[in-house]
Amino acid sequence: MLDLALQGGQMLLVLLLAPLLTGLVRKAKARLLGRRGPSVLQPYRDLLKLFCKEIVLADTASWLFRVIPYLVFAATWVATALVPTFGTRLLFSWSADLIAVIALLGSARFFLVLAGMDVGTSFGGIGSSREAMIATLAEPATIMIVFTLALMAGSTQLSEVAGFMLSPNVGVRVSAGLALVALMMVAIAENGRIPVDNPATHLELTMVHEAMVLEYSGRHLALIELSASLKLLLYLSLIGCVFFPWGLAPATAPAFDQLQGIAAYVLKLLAGGLLLALFETTVAKMRVFRVSDFLGAALMLGLLGTLLLFVSRSL
Amino acid sequence: MSVVPVTIALGCVAAFLVVAVLAVVAGRTRVATPLIYAACLVVALAAFTNAFAALVTGAAPSAAASPLGLPWIGARFRIDPLAAFFLAVVDFGAAAASLYAIGYGRHEDEPQRVLPFYPAFLAAMNLVVLADDAFTFLWSWELMSLASWALVMAHHREEDNARAGTIYLLMASFGTLALLLAFGLMAGPDGGYAFADIRAEGPSPFLAGLVIGLALVGAGSKAGLVPLHVWLPLAHPAAPSHVSALMSGVMTKVAVYGFVRITFDLLGPPDIWWSIPVLAIGGGTAVAGVLYALMQTDLKRALAYSTIENIGLVFVGLGLALAFDANGLRAAGALALTAALFHVLNHMLFKSLLFLGAGAVLVATGERMMEHLGGLIRRMPVTSAAFLVGSAAISALPPLNGFASEWLLLQAILLSPQLPQWGSKLLLAGVATLLALSAALAAACFARIYGVVFLGRPRTSAAETAHEVDRASLAAMILLALLCLGAGILPGLVIDGLAPVVASLTGAQMPTQAGIAWLSIVPVSESRSSYNGLLVFLFILSSASLAALLVRWLASGATRRAPAWDCGFPDPSPATQYTASSFAQPIRRVFGSYVFRAREHVEMRPPGDVGPARMKVTMHDGAWDLLYDPLVNAVAFAARKLDKLQFLTIRLYLSLVFFAVLFLLLVLALWP
Numbered sequence: 001m002l003d004l005a006l007q008g009g010q011m012l013l014v015l016l017l018a019p020l021l022t023g024l025v026r027k028a029k030a031r032l033l034g035r036r037g038p039s040v041l042q043p044y045r046d047l048l049k050l051f052c053k054e055i056v057l058a059d060t061a062s063w064l065f066r067v068i069p070y071l072v073f074a075a076t077w078v079a080t081a082l083v084p085t086f087g088t089r090l091l092f093s094w095s096a097d098l099i100a101v102i103a104l105l106g107s108a109r110f111f112l113v114l115a116g117m118d119v120g121t122s123f124g125g126i127g128s129s130r131e132a133m134i135a136t137l138a139e140p141a142t143i144m145i146v147f148t149l150a151l152m153a154g155s156t157q158l159s160e161v162a163g164f165m166l167s168p169n170v171g172v173r174v175s176a177g178l179a180l181v182a183l184m185m186v187a188i189a190e191n192g193r194i195p196v197d198n199p200a201t202h203l204e205l206t207m208v209h210e211a212m213v214l215e216y217s218g219r220h221l222a223l224i225e226l227s228a229s230l231k232l233l234l235y236l237s238l239i240g241c242v243f244f245p246w247g248l249a250p251a252t253a254p255a256f257d258q259l260q261g262i263a264a265y266v267l268k269l270l271a272g273g274l275l276l277a278l279f280e281t282t283v284a285k286m287r288v289f290r291v292s293d294f295l296g297a298a299l300m301l302g303l304l305g306t307l308l309l310f311v312s313r314s315l
Numbered sequence: 316m317s318v319v320p321v322t323i324a325l326g327c328v329a330a331f332l333v334v335a336v337l338a339v340v341a342g343r344t345r346v347a348t349p350l351i352y353a354a355c356l357v358v359a360l361a362a363f364t365n366a367f368a369a370l371v372t373g374a375a376p377s378a379a380a381s382p383l384g385l386p387w388i389g390a391r392f393r394i395d396p397l398a399a400f401f402l403a404v405v406d407f408g409a410a411a412a413s414l415y416a417i418g419y420g421r422h423e424d425e426p427q428r429v430l431p432f433y434p435a436f437l438a439a440m441n442l443v444v445l446a447d448d449a450f451t452f453l454w455s456w457e458l459m460s461l462a463s464w465a466l467v468m469a470h471h472r473e474e475d476n477a478r479a480g481t482i483y484l485l486m487a488s489f490g491t492l493a494l495l496l497a498f499g500l501m502a503g504p505d506g507g508y509a510f511a512d513i514r515a516e517g518p519s520p521f522l523a524g525l526v527i528g529l530a531l532v533g534a535g536s537k538a539g540l541v542p543l544h545v546w547l548p549l550a551h552p553a554a555p556s557h558v559s560a561l562m563s564g565v566m567t568k569v570a571v572y573g574f575v576r577i578t579f580d581l582l583g584p585p586d587i588w589w590s591i592p593v594l595a596i597g598g599g600t601a602v603a604g605v606l607y608a609l610m611q612t613d614l615k616r617a618l619a620y621s622t623i624e625n626i627g628l629v630f631v632g633l634g635l636a637l638a639f640d641a642n643g644l645r646a647a648g649a650l651a652l653t654a655a656l657f658h659v660l661n662h663m664l665f666k667s668l669l670f671l672g673a674g675a676v677l678v679a680t681g682e683r684m685m686e687h688l689g690g691l692i693r694r695m696p697v698t699s700a701a702f703l704v705g706s707a708a709i710s711a712l713p714p715l716n717g718f719a720s721e722w723l724l725l726q727a728i729l730l731s732p733q734l735p736q737w738g739s740k741l742l743l744a745g746v747a748t749l750l751a752l753s754a755a756l757a758a759a760c761f762a763r764i765y766g767v768v769f770l771g772r773p774r775t776s777a778a779e780t781a782h783e784v785d786r787a788s789l790a791a792m793i794l795l796a797l798l799c800l801g802a803g804i805l806p807g808l809v810i811d812g813l814a815p816v817v818a819s820l821t822g823a824q825m826p827t828q829a830g831i832a833w834l835s836i837v838p839v840s841e842s843r844s845s846y847n848g849l850l851v852f853l854f855i856l857s858s859a860s861l862a863a864l865l866v867r868w869l870a871s872g873a874t875r876r877a878p879a880w881d882c883g884f885p886d887p888s889p890a891t892q893y894t895a896s897s898f899a900q901p902i903r904r905v906f907g908s909y910v911f912r913a914r915e916h917v918e919m920r921p922p923g924d925v926g927p928a929r930m931k932v933t934m935h936d937g938a939w940d941l942l943y944d945p946l947v948n949a950v951a952f953a954a955r956k957l958d959k960l961q962f963l964t965i966r967l968y969l970s971l972v973f974f975a976v977l978f979l980l981l982v983l984a985l986w987p
Contacts, residue, residue, distance in 0.1 A: 051866070052870065052871050053871060053873075054874065055873065055874045056877050057874055057875065057876050057877070058876075058878065058880065059876055059878055059879065060690070060771075060772050060879060062690075062692045062693055062770065063692075063696075064770070071859055073859070073862050074854075074858040077858050077862075078851065078854045092850065094835065094841065094845045095833070095835065095846070095851060095854075096846060096847065096850075096851055097844050097846060099722055099725055099846075100713055100718075100722065100846055100851065103711065103712060103713045103718055103722075104713055104851070106711075106712060106755075107707070107713060109758075110712055110758050110761075113759075114762055114766055114770060116766075117765075117766030117767070117770045117771055117898075118692075118770040118771065119771070120689065120770070120771035120879070120889065121880075121885065121891075121892065122881070122886070122892065122893060124893075125893020125898065128762070128893070129893060129897065129898045129900065129901055132758075132759040132763065132901075132902065133759070133901035133905060135755055135759060136752070136755045136759050138755075139751065139758075140748060140751035140752040140754075140755050143725070143747075143754075144747070144748060144751060147725075147744075147747055150729050150844075151729065154843065155842055155843045155844060156726070156729065156843070156844040157843070157845070160843075214880065215879060215881075218870075218871065218873075218874075219870045219871065222870075223866070288901070289901070289905070292905040303745075303748050306747065307741065309732070310731075310740040310741060310743075310744050311737075311740075
């Protein structure tokens with residue numbers, strides 16, 4: 001029963017924290033740029049507003065267009081809930097490993113790309129086509145990172161990987177460093193942050209994600225925005241639990257450890273969000289076709305990490 | 316005497332042949348088409364039930380011999396677990412295609428060009444899998460090639476189909492030649508052509524290497540391994556769609572069967588280096604196939620190229636199994652082989668579904684070009700829903716079946732550091748990258764196909780006025796879509812079903828999955844990795860429903876229909892939508908500039924000229940440029956040079972004959 005409560009608690013926690021993280025990043029960016037910026041609670045207000053507004057649905061939208069927000073939200077939410085946040089070995093953590101979590105995000109993207117194509121506008125198409133191009137490089141890079149981690153830890157289960165990273169026999173590993181850098185690059189691309197995409201604009205030159213969801217409004221848009229926030233939270237949780245697994249509490253640990261885990265998790269998110277904002281304000285947006293170089297580098301880092309492990313095992 | 320499975324299977328083959336003969340007689344009458352396909356459906360279902368029962372009940376291998384065939388050898392047939400599995404795959408695909416064709420066949424203009432060859436094709440594929448000696452195997456293999464060639468040529472007056480048929484025939488003959496040589500080498504000088512004799516023979520390492528090479532060429536050309544794939548994207552789409560489904564979904568599996576039979580069964584214990592060409596070619600095929608598929612604008616051709624990709628994945632699994640087995644890592648070998656065979660089953664399910672869907676689109680609109688379609692989701696709701704399931708499954712999205720088999724394959728690759736050989740390990744890291752790349756590209760490829768064909772606004776009046784297809788066709792597609800979902804959420808059942816096959820080939824099998832809590836799959840151990848398709852499916856379903864319910868209760872339900880927003884400048888012309896080519900443009904630019912040497916040329920008009928500017932894209936197919944065109948040129952060159960031999964005097968001919976005889980006698984005399 002307690003297991004179920006912990007699992008449910010994690011699902012609720014990620015859902016409640018996700019807009020806050022987005023608000024935090026926006027606020028930090030605004031302050032770094034010398035603006036006051038909206039309150040960190042603004043994303044909640046935006047979501048509330050969107051949920052209360054009527055939907056303006058394009059004449060040419062099909063039933064799929066109306067179903068996709070729910071599917072995207074569900075897939076992203078399930079994926080986020082399966083990544084350890086404050087504790088490991090939760091009730092259902094074994095039902096999907098890291099590969100499945102990545103593939104769930106892939107499902108969400110597949111359907112979002114379809115949504116961009118559904119109404120039959122040029123803006124939706126441009127977003128979908130570019131998103132697909134970015135995905136063809138980001139996904140293999142992610143899989144190679146997963147390989148590096150799995151080869152080190154001997155498991156693709158996130159709880160096991162985190163447990164291995166906490167154990168004293170990890171030491172300093174070149175492969176882990178390469179994987180961390182690659183994962184950060186992938187996280188930036190996957191979440192449509194600068195320099196790959198700009199979440200704050202609707203300008204034609206930068207549009208990828210925002211163009212794809214241009215036709216959405218009202219509650220549909222709210223779900224998609226919430227999914228985007230969840231995805232950002234997922235990547236920060238993933239980096240946190242794999243590379244900085246301090247404070248993670250197993251599900252069997254006493255309540256104090258759980259609370260400690262939550263506190264550590266919130267601190268990790270805070271640090272991650274601030275670093276992301278700092279990074280975003282220091283680099284410039286790159287051309288769409290430079291993204292392939294950026295992500296190609298991530299892919300090569302992932303491959304290099306795997307190769308190093310293959311080689312070092314045989315020594 | 317009890318009836319053994321092999322007798323029933325042979326009875327089904329005979330029934331197919333009887334139906335073929337009937338089709339020759341009655342093929343021209345109007346009522347014949349549904350009856351012939353219904354008969355095929357019944358026979359295929361019987362054959363499937365028989366094979367499935369043999370596989371699941373774990374019946375002992377049953378054999379039969381017939382005096383027909385080569386003198387003193389006759390023809391031998393046998394059903395062991397491997398044959399039973401592939402028979403089940405073949406006959407299930409055949410049943411689905413036949414059910415579909417009961418409706419689809421009515422649209423055939425000249426049914427007598429299809430009807431007799433269709434049952435013969437099914438009979439031949441069954442016979443290949445049943446054969447237990449080299450002669451029967453090759454004879455059935457040739458029958459399969461010829462019957463499918465006749466089906467490819469059914470619409471022989473259409474543009475390019477004759478060329479497709481010629482290339483197919485050439486490549487099929489070449490492949491059979493390679494297999495003939497492979498079996499000749501395996502049978503040895505004493506000529507024991509029965510598979511039992513070949514198993515007992517145990518060839519030398521050098522001969523085994525040659526056989527592996529020949530089997531890769533022979534079976535690989537039929538399966539579509541790069542660079543022997545060139546016929547496949549021409550021939551598969553040229554046939555009627557239910558036959559395309561059979562050729563892509565089923566015939567390529569018979570080719571995989573041929574390769575598995577030779578390498579895992581007949582040749583005996585594998586050597587480590589056998590795996591290297593299989594892995595390298597498999598990985599290359601996977602990425603090349605899907606990149607080609609992304610560049611196509613013809614719906615059926617894109618599907619055919621995607622078949623090449625999936626065959627690449629299967630061969631990666633087979634290569635991994637060879638590498639593990641050669642090092643005595645039996646459990647890991649069993650995992651890799653299970654992944655490969657699981658993908659064989661999955662690809663049969665979703666590629667048949669997708670080709671049947673393409674056929675439905677073809678019937679409804681008369682169009683295969685994606686640039687002329689669009690918006691079919693409103694006109695053909697059932698077809699589009701089934702096609703969506705197939706697209707998601709082939710893109711390896713959880714919780715569908717494509718993800719389950721690719722997940723197993725990745726788990727198998729993660730075991731590869733156990734291999735002692737450096738070369739294999741480094742190769743496998745590369746192959747892993749290729750696999751990851753091909754999975755991501757496949758998702759882009761099928762999002763593109765689905766988005767352009769079924770979503771958006773109709774691009775032509777044909778797409779605008781399309782109608783849903785008949786019930787038999789829909790039933791076949793729905794059945795396949797449900798099975799894609801079923802195999803995806805209950806992969807443990809499939810793995811257990813494959814256990815006897817894997818055990819008979821590698822001597823080991825994956826841990827039994829049936830008893831694991833919540834129907835998870837655990838390939839090695841719980842702490843290493845586990846996946847539960849059922850729970851993932853239920854999680855997604857419940858959280859989506861929960862979200863929908865909450866939104867319904869708490870959020871505003873108001874909806875207003877209005878013209879598309881499109882940043883304030885909507886254009887009423889459907890030509891302003893993204894097309895298949897424009898969707899693929901970024902990917903073509905990123906990958907195509909290396910792989911296909913794709914170049915874009917923009918022709919701008921001079922100032923003052925009001926004509927439209929044009930953009931041309933040129934792409935080169937490496938297989939044709941580097942391999943086939945030089946080969947064709949060399950053959951033509953040799954033919955021109957040897958042409959002189961036709962116009963010699965009688966004296967020269969006589970002396971040529973004299974010298975030839977002299978040479979042969981010399982060879983005989985000097986032969987050790």
